[in-house]
């Protein structure tokens with residue numbers, strides 16, 4: 001690190017190595033994966049929830065109508081059958 005700075009923040013999306021932890025001085029703030037995640041959860045909770053929601057949708061099949069939405073599996077008690085609804089275009093599908 002340059003001698004021209006008296007304070008600093010190091011941020012990583014992973015964790016700091018042991019040599020990095022041993023090398024750091026008191027005027028350097030280390031932000032690792034856990035701290036970064038907590039900061040995002042504190043200051044951007046809505047965006048974090050939205051990201052987590054869409055990441056879990058990756059496992060779902062894409063809509064054959066709009067090709068952008070994901071198909072949510074639902075059950076009709078009246079017809080006693082499963083069906084799918086696109087979360088984007090709201091189209092219904094019996095077989096996918």
Ligand SMILES: [Zn+2]
Nearest residue numbers: 063066086089
């Ligand atoms: Zn669709």
